[in-house]
Amino acid sequence: MRHTIIDVSGMELTEKVVAIKRVTKTVKGGRNMRFTALVVVGDGNGHVGAGLGKAVEIPEAIRKGKEDAMKHIVKIAMDENNSITHDFIGKFGSANVLLKKAPDGTGIIAGGPARVVCELAGIKNIRTKSLGSNNKQNVVLATIEGLRQLKTPEEIARKRGKSVEEVMA
Secondary structure: OEEEEEOOOOOEEEEEEEEEEEEEEEEOOEEEEEEEEEEEEEOOOOEEEEEEEEEOOHHHHHHHHHHHHHHOOEEOOEOOOOOEOOOEEEEEOOEEEEEEEOOOOOOEEOOHHHHHHHHHHOOOOEEEEEEEOOOHHHHHHHHHHHHHOOOOHHHHHHHHOOOHHHHHO
């Protein structure tokens, strides 16, 4: 289920619901049923975010998740063939996601939650492997955390005080 929404900053964001869970809370009068929705939003051009929404009804939970995701959008460093700039392991909780750079024509080789994040971020060529926990929420957040920490060769060259050619060698 994909919807296109316009963010206040002018980005056209696409949303995708990764998971909907029914959660219960036991209270004095019985059980309270609620729904949680894990939503990922992205513009397909290097921006992606994830959010969690909880409500009594599913559409309301999705709406809240979308709003939360829009508050947590991050910028991703990508290279010329729409892959990531270098290999990295994203970590969140006990979920680790290995992100590997891939040549043009590879496509997105990723499991469910990590695939959604990569698609909405606009990455076209990547290989990923989920290590550790397979909890959807933690895998999504580990993927976003890994993508957020990626650096471009220009950033590393500037930090080290060298040229891009020296860094790439």
